Amino acid sequence: MSFETLLYHKDEGLAWVTLNRPERLNTLNVQMRDDLYEVVSAIRDDPEVEVAVFKGAGERAFCAGADLTEFGSAPSPVVARQVRWERDLWGLLLGLSKPLIAAVHGHCLGSGLELSLTCDLRVAADDARFGLPEVGLGIIPAAGGSQTLPRVVGRALALDLTLTGQIIDAQEAYRIGLVTKVVPRAEVFREVEVLARRIMARDPAVVRAAKEAVVRGLDLPLAEGLALEATLKLKRFAVRPAH
Amino acid sequence: MPPVVVLTSRGDLTSIANDDTVLAVVVAWTSPEVSVVEAIAALQVPTIAAIEGPAVGIGVELALACDLRIASETATFQCPELPSAGGTQRLPRIVGRAHALELLLLGDAISAAEAQRIGLVSRVVPEGQALEEARQVAQRIAEKAPVAVRYLREAVQKGMDLTLDQGLRLEADLYFLLQTTADRMEGITAFLEKRSPRFRGE
Numbered sequence: 001m002s003f004e005t006l007l008y009h010k011d012e013g014l015a016w017v018t019l020n021r022p023e024r025l026n027t028l029n030v031q032m033r034d035d036l037y038e039v040v041s042a043i044r045d046d047p048e049v050e051v052a053v054f055k056g057a058g059e060r061a062f063c064a065g066a067d068l069t070e071f072g073s074a075p076s077p078v079v080a081r082q083v084r085w086e087r088d089l090w091g092l093l094l095g096l097s098k099p100l101i102a103a104v105h106g107h108c109l110g111s112g113l114e115l116s117l118t119c120d121l122r123v124a125a126d127d128a129r130f131g132l133p134e135v136g137l138g139i140i141p142a143a144g145g146s147q148t149l150p151r152v153v154g155r156a157l158a159l160d161l162t163l164t165g166q167i168i169d170a171q172e173a174y175r176i177g178l179v180t181k182v183v184p185r186a187e188v189f190r191e192v193e194v195l196a197r198r199i200m201a202r203d204p205a206v207v208r209a210a211k212e213a214v215v216r217g218l219d220l221p222l223a224e225g226l227a228l229e230a231t232l233k234l235k236r237f238a239v240r241p242a243h
Numbered sequence: 244m245p246p247v248v249v250l251t252s253r254g255d256l257t258s259i260a261n262d263d264t265v266l267a268v269v270v271a272w273t274s275p276e277v278s279v280v281e282a283i284a285a286l287q288v289p290t291i292a293a294i295e296g297p298a299v300g301i302g303v304e305l306a307l308a309c310d311l312r313i314a315s316e317t318a319t320f321q322c323p324e325l326p327s328a329g330g331t332q333r334l335p336r337i338v339g340r341a342h343a344l345e346l347l348l349l350g351d352a353i354s355a356a357e358a359q360r361i362g363l364v365s366r367v368v369p370e371g372q373a374l375e376e377a378r379q380v381a382q383r384i385a386e387k388a389p390v391a392v393r394y395l396r397e398a399v400q401k402g403m404d405l406t407l408d409q410g411l412r413l414e415a416d417l418y419f420l421l422q423t424t425a426d427r428m429e430g431i432t433a434f435l436e437k438r439s440p441r442f443r444g445e
Contacts, residue, residue: 071431077419084415094407135395138388138430138442142418146398147410155403156337159310160365162395163289164383219406 001042005032007057008039014196015043015052022058028111028143029067036115037089044096050204051196052096054119055103055189056112062102062128065110068137090144093118094215097208099199103192104128105185109167114143117152120211123195124170124179125188131167151218153178209233247381248290249374250283250309280328284308289384289396293377294318294364297352300326307333310396312364313380314355315373320363321352336403338362388426389444394418 001008007018017039019026028036043052056062075083093100093115102116105125113130116122124130132149134141141149141162150158153176161168170182183191199207209232217225283290283305292306294314299321306312306320308329314320322330326347335343342361346353358364368376384392394417402410421427426442433440 068431068434072428077422080422081415081419084419091408091411094411135387135391136430136440137434138391138424138427138440139421140391140395140398140414140418142415144411144414146395146414147402147407150399150403151407154337154362155399156311156362156365159289159396159399160380162399163310163387163392164380165387166383219408 001039003035003039005029006035006039008042010046010049013048013050013200014193015046015049017043017052017054018057019054019063020057022056022060024067025061025064025107026056026058026112027064027067028115029070032067033089034087037087037092040089040092040096043098044092049098050200050207051099051101053101053103053192053196054115055192056105059106061107061112062104063109063112063115064107065112065133084142090114090118094144094148097212099196099207099211101192101196103188104130104179105188110134110141111143111145114141114145114148117145117148118143121195122173122179123181123183123188123192124173125185126170126182127185128170128173128179128182129167130169130173130178131165132162133165133167135163136165149178247384248283248286248288249377249381250290250292250305280304280308284329287393287397289381289392291377291381293373294320294355295371295373297321299352300324301328304328304330304333307337310400311377311380312358313366313368313373313377314358314364315370316355316367317370318355318358318364318373319352320346320355320358321350322346323350334363388424388430388440388442390424390426391421391430394421 005019005021007020009016019032021027021029021032043049099121100119102119102122104116104122105128108116108128108130110133113132132141132145140146146162149162157176170179173179174182181191213229213232217228220228280301289311290309291311291313292309294306294312295318297319298306300323303320303322304326326334331347334346338361355364355367359367366376398410398414398417402413405413425445429442430440
């Protein structure tokens with residue numbers, strides 16, 4: 001598969017999605033949103049893919065946010081709202097049953113941070129910097145960040161970060177739980193591959209069931225979450241292994 | 244209503260200060276009541292609690308009703324009695340179930356450092372500087388687009404009571420509403436022209 005703004009590479013069950021507009025700090029434009037929708041749909045449907053990793057091309061950024069040069073030509077809010085739900089990229093990512101990892105280096109801002117928040121795990125290079133500066137631009141995060149960030153770092157820290165628009169470094173991100181690991185810049189992609197392969201060494205059906213139990217369960221009262229867990233366990237044992 | 248409200252108490256502080264340069268209001272109280280806590284929680288603008296000394300019982304609950312809590316390094320937090328002004332609901336939603344139960348069941352006082360560790364406060368500053376830090380944070384927030392600030396606060400606070408799907412719909416609706424504001428065009432234009440934005444609050 002080839003895309004205008006992405007590189008896609010499959011390597012023995014591990015899919016690498018590289019945001020590929022390095023001269024624009026990999027900022028998310030309409031084309032990249034469409035490319036992402038296509039590639040994430042492919043990841044969802046491709047039985048060979050078990051885990052997917054997102055990373056940014058170039059030296060400076062994972063993704064510095066939305067491409068603001070396109071914002072002047074935005075359609076009416078009514079049309080924009082309709083388009084938002086017709087091709088719901090963020091819902092697609094958040095609903096993916098396969099594990100997603102973000103390998104973050106450099107700038108990870110705005111919708112770049114929001115993209116990484118749709119992933120299950122975030123690993124940061126030591127030069128990574130994170131922020132949601134939207135309110136300084138007269139908008140709010142629109143790629144799920146107002147919902148995913150507090151669910152990761154808690155509502156108080158999410159409010160502190162988003163109301164002030166401040167940018168934090170990798171160590172601070174680790175301290176508050178935004179990322180699970182910080183590694184030297186030169187090693188981040190290698191470390192993420194090791195992490196992905198460790199996940200892939202386990203039964204993929206079990207991995208997907210565990211993710212579903214955790215992610216769906218967090219939206220349920222505890223009693224219903226426990227019932228969900230029991231259902232997933234039964235489903236697991238009801239599946240006959242292929243010969 | 245200014246863009247941000249800062250709450251602080253220094254014992255018997257009774258005056259109300261209105262500082263236009265930082266666009267923050269310092270509210271003092273001598274005998275807080277439950278209605279005050281919920282009135283603070285019901286404010287539509289971001290609220291910051293600047294905690295300099297001991298916060299006990301309803302003092303903790305007042306701080307919990309704010310969006311942000313900033314403490315000086317000598318501040319302490321204690322819930323010696325069963326909370327009746329929202330503490331049993333807000334505390335676990337902010338620090339998690341285990342830390343909340345530890346505080347409520349044991350009634351021990353914890354330090355500002357410990358409070359930061361468990362997420363009860365987001366910033367700890369040297370003694371005597373909590374109010375100044377809160378003013379500076381308020382100033383930073385006050386420089387952002389006012390409607391966007393209110394909508395983001397609403398998206399985060401209300402969204403946490405919804406499922407993720409419902410929260411995402413709330414976020415999207417508020418985002419599209421902001422597309423009708425002049426401040427959005429000003430904010431984006433200012434960014435592209437590499438200058439400071441001049442927001443009007445509409």
